[in-house]
Structures are given as structure tokens and as C-alpha cells.
Amino acid sequence: METKEFVLVRDLLRSFAARFRVGSADDVKPSAGAAAQEALGELGLGELRRSTPPAATVQECALLAEEHGGLPLPTSLLGTVLLAPELLRLLGAPAAPGGTPTIALARDLRFPDASPSPLVAWDSEGADEALCVHPDGTVTAVGLGQAAPSVDLLRAIRTAGPARRVVGRLTLAGQRHWQAYALVVVAAELMGAARSFVGQSVAYARERSQYGRPVGSFQAVQHLLADATVQVEACASATRYAAWCLDHESPERALVAARVAKAEVNRSAVEAVYAGMQVFGGIAQTWEHVAHLYLRKVRVGATVLATTADLLTALAEPEPAAVAVVEAVR
Amino acid sequence: MSDVPLDFGDPADLNRLRTEFRAWLAEHPLPERHLDEPAPVFLLRWHQLLHSGGWVGLDVPERYGGRGLTALHQVAISDELGACRAPGVPRIGYLAHALLEFGSEEQRLRMLPRMLAGDDVWCQGFSEPGAGSDLAGMSTFAERRGDHYLVRGQKLWTSYAQYSGLCLLLARTDRTGSPHRSITAFALPLDRAGVTVRPLRAANGDDEFCELFLDDVRVEESERVGAEGDGWPLAMTTVSYERNALDTGHLSKYGLLVERLRSAARLRADPLPDGLRSEIGQCYVDYEVLVAHARRRTAERLSGQAAGPESSIDKLLMTRAEQRLYETALKVFPEQLAEDGGEIFGEYLYSRAASVYGGTSQIQRNIIAKRVLHLPSSGQS
DSSP, X not given: OOHHHHHHHHHHHHHHHHHHOOSSGGGOOHHHHHHHHHHHHHTTGGGTTTSSSOSSOHHHHHHHHHHHHHSOOOOOHIIIIIIHHHHHHHHTOOSOTTSSEEEEEETTSBOOOSSOOXXXXXXXXXXXXXXXXXTTSEEEEEEEEEEOOOSOTTSOEEEEEEEEEEEEEXXXXXXHHHHHHHHHHHHHHHHXXXXXHHHHHHHHHHHOEETTEEGGGSHHHHHHHHHHHHHHHHHXXXXXXXHHHHHHSOHHHHHHHHHHHHHHHHHHHXXXXXXXXXXXXXXXXXXXXXXXXXXXXHHHHTTSBSOHHHHHHHHTSOOXXXXXXXXXXX | OOSSOOOOOOHHHHHHHHHHHHHHHHHSOOOOOOTTOOHHHHHHHHHHHXXXXXXXXXXXXXXXXXXXXXXXXXXXXXHHHHHTTOOOSOTTHHHHHHHHHHSOHHHHHHHHHHHHHTSSOEEEEOOBTTXXXXXGGOOOEEEEETTEEEEEEEEEOOTTGGGOSEEEEEEESOSSSOGGGSEEEEEEETTSTTEEEEEXXXXXXXXXXXXXXXXXXXXXXXXXXXXXXXXXXXXXXXXXXXXXTTXXXXXXXXXXXXXXXXXXXXXXXXXXOHHHHHHHHHHHHHHHHHHHHHHHHHHHHHTTOOOOTTHHHHHHHHHHHHHHHHXXXXXXXXXXXXXXXXXXXXHXXXXXXXXXXXXXXXXXXXXXXXXXXXOOOOSOO
């Protein structure tokens, strides 16, 4: 879309976030989550990736995910608005008859693999079913069971029931695109959370006074925040570039860039939140403070879709398919 | 950072340039390095060959000898050189930016085409024995004498001065004013009477570093770059660009080594321990993040944002990538530790300088804290 149009959409989401952000963990209640999800639904963002070509680029979707991560929100922007609609678009499938879908992941929150382990519906606020991409590219819709426990208090997860129906099947290129897209959108939200939290800790360092001067004037604190800033900006560059690759490059190239982005975020978003918490000091150790909501989100997020171990092992060698494609182009 | 979408370039347009460059490379292979030929001399021959094909200064306007394209095109060329294992682009980007921004039109027309062509080789006379991290505390003085200046002082870490014809020199022109407003830049020919260049042997055995002694050296007013007192902003512009892995040509060098490590991970007969495999993966992540970051900076510059204090973030990311990369390379190729003189071990030693040159990592953190995050001053600075 035009920049002007994108700014309107982004500001819409920004006002929504300011209104429905939770002030502390005590505000995380099922009723509040449902009300916020309903208001999110009214923004109509679910159509952004439903048409072909899509109304929003992946870079724009990543920016919206980043925005959503910035404040503690109990809503499912990723699962129901950005991820499941993209999957249906890739399959050329009509709107799901089951209602609003989110996506299904393995119980350990990674991409589902060939093992028969039970699935969960991830980011399931407001969802009626979940779409599961199997390793062979087959996509099935599964029903939802009861709420599943998670330490990320802002992210609703439910157990998944047996497959209801086959929705379609992704090509190999489609699977790569899907994995890259999911990695980028999740990485963008986690990066948004880390960036926002570091920003809050910088503001706090300017105000909080000890020894008669702002703690942000101490070089030890300054260097901690400078390092956190470097980590956040590394996440931002990697995520933004991977999103752009999805819009403009081959799915192979985009998948490499997306894995790189998720690996950077797995490491650096968590480190940056640690630094922010250190600057907040004792106050950030309380239940009331939002710090642990951010920490829970990024720490669990580092295991979602692909762990650091998964990614670094995959990236340690040149990908045979990618090598072949590069050679073919040359 | 902009919170609206960035334009990372038109892949079709860049691919056309890449194809054109690959065709040229196929006809102009990398020259052989002569036995005992010093690296800067060999690299200068390569620079001149690249220039003969029109592949230097792609983002410099045509009237100054460039191609009038964008930094994105320069990135694409840098990528291609890395992919074919050739030395990177000549490291002149940051000097060219200083002249473009601060030189007079006459100076730009006279100096830039010769710099791009490799007819003039430049070095950078900034640091001094008593002015390292505290660069503004320099004491080299240029005394005004009517239509010229007399310069007296000493510079240090003046890389490759013995192979250079010109030096972008900083000197104080006012003994009383604030340090940041009393520094002036000059384009000094190194064959001028009173200039002595003395190479210093570095830890890796190279003679990259030099000392520069300036003993009442006459410098003409026409050789002053910018106005009196413009030296500090000029230096900040130069180092801002110098802190970007792309402008210094380091990116393609890292890319080559990281691919060597990844190939080793695939091909080695004896399996790598798991920890080392993920360390190689981490090197690849660091490198690709640096590539993404350089492209993002390029896209931001094209959208109208000038290089500023956030270049300190770039420098810290570059240092992170380089130091981990060479540390890991020594683990993958342990034979490098058996005998002195190995190429990778030499570059490993040089990688330890990454957190010192162009402003130490601690100075970069100070800059981020003060000028990017606007944290309160400590009062001690």
C-alpha cells in the first residue's frame, strides 16, 4: 500500500494497543482478552493477506506485528490476523467454514514435525479452529480443546482436537514461503517487545535518581543500555530485511534470511530484556510491574517455531537446494 | 529507525548490474600477486583494474568520476566480489564522503576522480600519540601565515602512509577555542618538505600502521578542506562512514571466510563437535545480520537519512561479527596455531584491533548513550 495508507493502518493499531494494553499481570483476565480480541476484529486487518496479490506486503505485516509486540496485549494478532489468513491465501482456500482459524504447533511450540506428538492451537484468542501444516505440506484443520497452560500470560494456547478436514496441500516453495513468513512475523513481534521494553528502561534511567543523580548518568548503566540498543537494532535489521526478501526474493533466499532473523531475535531480544530489567532494578522484580510480561513473552518466544539449536544447526552448512538455485540463476 | 516500510532496492535493476559486472569479471580475472609484493601495492593494481571497467565509486556523481548510481548498486558489486573470492571494493568510501560533503567544488572536481581512479592514494591523519580516544585533544597545530599554514606535530596509526600520496590531515588552528570548534582539515601531499613517514610493525607482522612527523610543513590555503573549524564535523562524518562495514569493504572479506567455515562443516571427514557446529552457525548469523544491517542503513540513506551517531551501532555489530568469526576460524583450522605467519592467524590478530580502531567499543557505547539514547551526562564525560 501507499506509505500514507500504511501509516493510517499502523496508527489504527497503535490507538488500539494504547487502549487495550494491560497495566499489569492482574489485568490479564479471559473477559478482557475476549473484549480486546473483538475490538481487534473490528479493525478488519484480517483481510490484509487474504487476496492475491495481498493488500499488505510482508514488510508491512512485520511492522504491524512489531507494533503489537510493543505493548502488553492479550490479543491474537499473529495467529488469527496475520498467520492463518496467509496460509489460506497460499492454499487458495476460501474462508474457513469452521469460523476464525489460528495456527497449530507441536506441543513444544515448534513447527509440527513427523512425530505423533499432540498439537496445540497457538495464539488462539478468538479462534474457533487451528490450521496445521504437516511436514509433507498437507494442511489440516483441527478443533480446539481446553485452555493449555503457558508461562506467556499474554498468549492464549489451547489443546488441539483431532483433524476435522484436509484444507489443502502446500507445494515445496509454498512450504518454504510459509515457514519464512511465520518466522518473520513472530520475530517481528518479539523484536517489537524488546525494543519497547528497552525504550521504557531508557526513560526510567533518565528519571530514577540514586546518589543524587539520574542512574542513566552512570557509565556502567549507559553501556548496558547501549549494548541493549545494539541488540535491538540487530534484530530490527535482520527482521526487516527478511520481510523484504519475502516480498522480493525467492522463497529459498527468504527462508535463509528468516532463519537468520529468528536466530538473532532468539538470542538478542531476550538479552535486551534482561538489560532493561537490570536497569529497572528491584521494581521490575514485582508481580505488578510489566517487566515479567515482556520477559515471559520473549523467553517463550525464543522457543516458538524454531529454537536457537534448530536454527544454528541448519545454518552451519550451505543449504544444498539454495546452492543449486544460486548456481542456476548465475 | 523509520517505522514505515523501507525500499531495499529493485532486484531486477540490481540483477542487471550484477550480470554486467560478472561478464566483465569473466574477461578481467584477478591479477596475480607478485612474490613479495606488499598487499597495498597489489590492492592498488586491483583498484585500478576495477576502475578501468567503471566499477569504483558507483554511488559517486558522474561529474566527480563515479557512476551516479546509488549505494545499493555499490552493495551489489561488493556482494559479487565476495562471491567470486576477489578482494573487496577499494576502501575509499569514507574518504570520498568527506570530500563530497566538505570539499569545495574545485577540490571535488580535482581530487575525487583521481581518488576513484587510484591515481592518488589517500591515508587518514587523525590519531596522535596523545590523542586516541580523546581525538579532540589533538595537539598538531597549523599556524596561519597569510596565504598558507605551517604545520607542526605528530600523527600515529596513519594506515599505509608509506604507500600514500595524500593525507586527509586534522590539525588545530586555534589554541584557545573549544576543542570541537578549533580543528581544521587539510589535503596534505606527503612528498612535501618536512614530512617524515615511519612504518610501525603491527602485532601480525604487517607494516600497515605508520607514524607521521610534521616539521613546519607548508600547506596552502587551497589545500584546506572546508572552513577553519570544520575539522571536527568532517572527522565525525568520516568515521560515521568508516564504521559501516560496507563503506570499508570489510563485508565481502567476512563473507568469504564464513563460507569457508560452512564448507568445512559440510566437508570435513572428522565430524565437528556439536558446539563448534553451532558456533559456525552463529558466525553465519552474525554475518548475515551485518549484511541485513548494512542494507538497511543503505535504504535509510536513500530515503534521506544522513549517517549520524547511530553508526556507532554499526561499528559494534561489525566488531561482534569479526571477532567471533576469527575466534571460530582458529577452532575450525587449529593448524593455524602451530606456526606463526598463517593468513587466518594474522587476520585473527588484526580482528583484535576491531574494538579499538575508528573509536574503541567503549567510545561507541558512550556515543550511543549520549547521542542516540540522550541519557544524562555523567559530568565527567
